[in-house]
Amino acid sequence: MKIEMKKTPFSFVGKSVRRVDALDKAAGISKYGSDLSFPNMLYACAFRSLKPRIKIKNLSDEKAKKIRGYVGLITCKDIRGKNRWPLVMEDYPFLPERESRFAGETIALVLAKDRKAAKKAASMLKLEHEELPFVDDPLKSMEKGSVKIFGRNNVFSKYVIKKGEALKSLERCKYKIKGEFETNYQVHSYLETQVATAVPASDGSMTIYSSTQCPFYVLDAVCAVTGLSNHRVKVIQTVTGGGFGGKEDMPALVAAHAAICAQKTGKPVRLSYERKEDFMSMSKRHPSYSSVMYGADESGRIRACVIKYVLDSGAYSTLSPIVLWRGSVHAAGPYDIENVLIETYAVATNKVPCGAFRGFGQPQICFAQESLIDDLADKIGMDPVEFRLKNIIRKGSRTVTGQKIDESCGLSEIVNIVRKKSAWDRFGVKREGEKIIALGFANTYYGVGLGAKGRFLDRAGAYINIYKDGSVSVNVGNTEMGQGALTVLTQICAETLNCPLENVHIHEVDTSKVPDSGPTVASRTTIMSGNAIMEAARPLRERIFKTAMEILGSDKVSASGGFFFVGKKRISFAQVVKECWARRLKMSEQGWYTAPKTSFSEKNGKGDSYVVYSYSANAALVEIDIKTFEMKIRKVFAAYDVGKLINPRLALAQAHGGILQGAGWALFENLVYKDGIMLNPGFADYALATSADMPEYAVSFVEKEYTDGPYNAKGIGELPLIAVAPAVRNAVKNALGLRLNKIPMLPENVWSMSKNKKCFCREN
Amino acid sequence: MKKYLLKCQVNGKNIEREIRPDKTLLEFIREDLGLTGTKEGCGEGECGACLDLLDGRAVNSCLMMAAQAHGKKIITIEGLRDEKNPLIDSFAKEAAVQCGFCIPGFIIKAEELLSENPEATDDEIKESLAGNLCRCTGYKNIIKAVGKVRKKCLK
Ligand code: FES
Ligand code: FES
Numbered sequence: 019m020k021i022e023m024k025k026t027p028f029s030f031v032g033k034s035v036r037r038v039d040a041l042d043k044a045a046g047i048s049k050y051g052s053d054l055s056f057p058n059m060l061y062a063c064a065f066r067s068l069k070p071r072i073k074i075k076n077l078s079d080e081k082a083k084k085i086r087g088y089v090g091l092i093t094c095k096d097i098r099g100k101n102r103w104p105l106v107m108e109d110y111p112f113l114p115e116r117e118s119r120f121a122g123e124t125i126a127l128v129l130a131k132d133r134k135a136a137k138k139a140a141s142m143l144k145l146e147h148e149e150l151p152f153v154d155d156p157l158k159s160m161e162k163g164s165v166k167i168f169g170r171n172n173v174f175s176k177y178v179i180k181k182g183e184a185l186k187s188l189e190r191c192k193y194k195i196k197g198e199f200e201t202n203y204q205v206h207s208y209l210e211t212q213v214a215t216a217v218p219a220s221d222g223s224m225t226i227y228s229s230t231q232c233p234f235y236v237l238d239a240v241c242a243v244t245g246l247s248n249h250r251v252k253v254i255q256t257v258t259g260g261g262f263g264g265k266e267d268m269p270a271l272v273a274a275h276a277a278i279c280a281q282k283t284g285k286p287v288r289l290s291y292e293r294k295e296d297f298m299s300m301s302k303r304h305p306s307y308s309s310v311m312y313g314a315d316e317s318g319r320i321r322a323c324v325i326k327y328v329l330d331s332g333a334y335s336t337l338s339p340i341v342l343w344r345g346s347v348h349a350a351g352p353y354d355i356e357n358v359l360i361e362t363y364a365v366a367t368n369k370v371p372c373g374a375f376r377g378f379g380q381p382q383i384c385f386a387q388e389s390l391i392d393d394l395a396d397k398i399g400m401d402p403v404e405f406r407l408k409n410i411i412r413k414g415s416r417t418v419t420g421q422k423i424d425e426s427c428g429l430s431e432i433v434n435i436v437r438k439k440s441a442w443d444r445f446g447v448k449r450e451g452e453k454i455i456a457l458g459f460a461n462t463y464y465g466v467g468l469g470a471k472g473r474f475l476d477r478a479g480a481y482i483n484i485y486k487d488g489s490v491s492v493n494v495g496n497t498e499m500g501q502g503a504l505t506v507l508t509q510i511c512a513e514t515l516n517c518p519l520e521n522v523h524i525h526e527v528d529t530s531k532v533p534d535s536g537p538t539v540a541s542r543t544t545i546m547s548g549n550a551i552m553e554a555a556r557p558l559r560e561r562i563f564k565t566a567m568e569i570l571g572s573d574k575v576s577a578s579g580g581f582f583f584v585g586k587k588r589i590s591f592a593q594v595v596k597e598c599w600a601r602r603l604k605m606s607e608q609g610w611y612t613a614p615k616t617s618f619s620e621k622n623g624k625g626d627s628y629v630v631y632s633y634s635a636n637a638a639l640v641e642i643d644i645k646t647f648e649m650k651i652r653k654v655f656a657a658y659d660v661g662k663l664i665n666p667r668l669a670l671a672q673a674h675g676g677i678l679q680g681a682g683w684a685l686f687e688n689l690v691y692k693d694g695i696m697l698n699p700g701f702a703d704y705a706l707a708t709s710a711d712m713p714e715y716a717v718s719f720v721e722k723e724y725t726d727g728p729y730n731a732k733g734i735g736e737l738p739l740i741a742v743a744p745a746v747r748n749a750v751k752n753a754l755g756l757r758l759n760k761i762p763m764l765p766e767n768v769w770s771m772s773k774n775k776k777c778f779c780r781e782n
Numbered sequence: 783m784k785k786y787l788l789k790c791q792v793n794g795k796n797i798e799r800e801i802r803p804d805k806t807l808l809e810f811i812r813e814d815l816g817l818t819g820t821k822e823g824c825g826e827g828e829c830g831a832c833l834d835l836l837d838g839r840a841v842n843s844c845l846m847m848a849a850q851a852h853g854k855k856i857i858t859i860e861g862l863r864d865e866k867n868p869l870i871d872s873f874a875k876e877a878a879v880q881c882g883f884c885i886p887g888f889i890i891k892a893e894e895l896l897s898e899n900p901e902a903t904d905d906e907i908k909e910s911l912a913g914n915l916c917r918c919t920g921y922k923n924i925i926k927a928v929g930k931v932r933k934k935c936l937k
Binding site for chain 2: 034036037039040041043044045046047048049050052053055134206207208209210211257258259260261262292293499500501502667668670671673674675676677678679700701702706708709710712715
């Protein structure tokens with residue numbers, strides 16, 4: 019018998035149900051990494067290099083030994099496994115042996131009976147070292163004569179995407195434009211800093227409690243460093259206080275350090291970072307440099323695009339090669355362009371290694387290309403929104419890698435929604451006393467999931483176990499980090515099984531209970547774990563529905579909200595489950611989902627890069643004070659196509675948070691480096707948006723169904739951040755006539771530009 | 783180090799503990815009392831995750847020495863939970879919670895505000911919460927959740 023999955027109406031999917039974890043978090047009940055305690059636990063503190071590049075000679079703990087509670091020093095010599103972190107390229111040692119490559123790098127660990135003593139002891143170590151020449155500028159690092167810190171040319175990775183004849187075609191274009199752009203770091207600033215606890219068992223096996231997006235990355239690292247096999251290490255994700263990409267790869271390093279200590283001492287070891295250390299040593303959004311050229315013909319069709327894009331990757335490659343890849347594939351923007359040449363580089367410098375951050379290499383280049391698209395429209399004399407509508411990707415278009423967009427593309431619709439809601443066509447530029455107010459526009463797209471570069475990791479598992487009382491226990495391999503995954507996955511599970519929402523409990527990820535499901539990144543969790551849950555639920559659903567039909571004595575059973583009906587007769591999910599058990603039916607199943615095929619040619623950049631794309635359109639309403647040049651975002655109009663919304667309220671919440679993160683990056687988050695040293699590692703001097711900076715949010719959704727998505731969903735997490743900065747920049751341009759091509763757009767930059775150039779406000 | 787005898791009231795209970803004088807109030811609350819709802823986000827007075835009420839005032843417990851609480855009344859998020867403070871439910875209901883790490887601090891601050899000014903306007907709420915950092919929510923739902931607990935909104 020085949021059970022048809024009902025299409026609509028749904029009982030739980032598409033409903034704004036309450037977050038399953040909200041109450042415990044609000045009431046302070048949830049246990050984050052630092053809230054757990056273990057008997058006899060020791061505390062580790064990292065001893066860090068404070069110089070950009072040094073030769074390590076000797077490390078002495080003579081003085082530290084006098085500290086009460088001091089236990090010992092852990093160095094690379096204590097590593098029993100391999101001293102290479104298994105990431106993309108394996109160039110990062112867990113603890114450096116001879117050379118440390120950035121200020122902030124952990125050189126050794128100090129153990130003590132309490133956190134304070136560990137910190138004190140670490141401050142008393144004596145390091146003998148020799149300073150080595152270093153390079154802190156990626157453009158210089160790429161030059162021939164530069165100090166060599168990686169391979170032959172300091173380039174971690176490079177991509178070329180070629181389509182048509184970009185340079186030739188550009189020559190022929192009636193309208194040509196070129197722009198150079200720069201963006202600075204962004205610090206994740208998750209409110210919970212990095213923390214891991216390693217708890218060894220007497221048989222040498224180990225349990226790791228980690229605040230992480232990617233428990234399986236932690237597993238790989240801990241097994242590598244300890245030499246233990248996968249089944250002797252168990253990684254349990256603790257409630258995670260924010261990630262945004264900053265807890266993709268980095269927690270593996272933190273946990274590996276704790277694991278070395280635990281293996282050596284046989285005691286539980288906690289390693290938690292202070293905010294300053296977190297700033298100094300954990301990954302960031304890459305600073306970028308780009309040069310972009312677009313050419314358009316007479317009619318306003320974009321004919322060619324040429325891009326060079328450089329990411330300042332820091333001292334080790336970590337995730338840079340894949341961050342760069344995502345940036346490369348999306349570099350030309352969501353436009354249908356025949357002739358494209360994109361050349362991209364991830365370059366080594368002696369600074370903090372950069373990695374994943376919401377948007378993953380896209381926001382930087384999106385800032386550049388969406389700014390230049392506006393400038394080109396101005397040059398042609400077309401309205402920037404009209405110009406976009408003429409050129410954007412639609413169903414049937416091909417991306418720069420030649421991928422045909424064959425379904426689920428709502429870009430033109432969302433552009434029109436934002437145009438209408440923001441009153442774009444009527445707004446113009448307004449003056450209110452000392453303030454000038456204008457709108458700016460930008461749109462973008464986002465390939466959901468890991469795409470061709472990560473295709474071997476693009477699978478996920480789920481395990482569902484239905485108990486006799488009708489409660490349902492679920493294990494998945496993707497994590498909740500604040501984005502709402504637990505709730506959305508609970509809805510998908512309840513919908514598919516037709517069981518009450520409150521019967522479902524999804525456990526924290528435990529690597530011993532679910533197969534490696536890849537990382538929780540790339541806005542992939544709804545699709546991947548959602549589909550894995552549906553795979554697991556499908557056979558259970560058949561058994562449950564069949565049993566319900568037999569109990570009710572009819573094959574015309576309808577099901578909704580956890581009940582099964584025939585006419586007026588109804589039975590509950592729990593009653594049916596009880597009967598299933600009485601019949602000795604199998605009430606547990608495993609699901610496994612692998613992403614559809616993707617491809618990418620390293621030679622010419624051709625291929626079907628991603629399984630599907632999500633889309634965003636944004637208009638920022640910005641006010642600029644013409645005396646102080648302070649900029650304030652009054653309102654952001656945004657519309658997204660992220661497929662079916664499993665939980666509209668939570669999707670909206672993702673939009674709010676993403677928009678404000680994008681706004682902060684655009685306007686004031688400013689990490690400063692001088693001579694390889696980070697000057698402002700902390701919240702005191704690194705400004706984050708507060709409630710006082712909050713703009714009004716006007717968010718809409720268009721739900722273009724994606725056939726392979728669970729209940730036709732795509733993914734949302736990263737999208738809302740990506741095109742905020744160029745929308746703000748374009749608003750400032752529309753207001754003042756100044757083209758700010760550097761992020762953050764600080765008032766002093768506007769001021770100095772306005773001095774040199776005639777601009778709107780000075781004419782008035 | 784000579785120990786110090788700290789006497790105070792925490793969430794309505796009288797407490798007497800010998801502590802090291804270099805302990806911060808945050809360490810005392812989290813480590814000595816095991817009340818882990820109070821969080822450490824920065825340790826330098828910049829984020830508000832560590833807020834607790836000290837004689838009704840919201841204080842950054844990471845910046846205070848535990849000894850400064852001597853003879854005073856401390857209320858933590860656990861205390862608000864025990865008395866079923868409506869802010870907690872409102873935050874959950876209004877989708878104001880994402881990773882949750884900042885939330886107890888926001889609730890403490892909002893409790894201070896509403897007990898002084900039970901009819902605070904949205905702007906007053908925004909202003910009062912501007913010392914608390916949240917990286918996830920974009921603040922809108924937080925402001926809304928607090929607004930729903932204003933006197934005129936509770937029937
Ligand atoms: S931890 Fe106290 S203000 Fe941040
Ligand atoms: S909910 Fe994550 S920091 Fe506020």
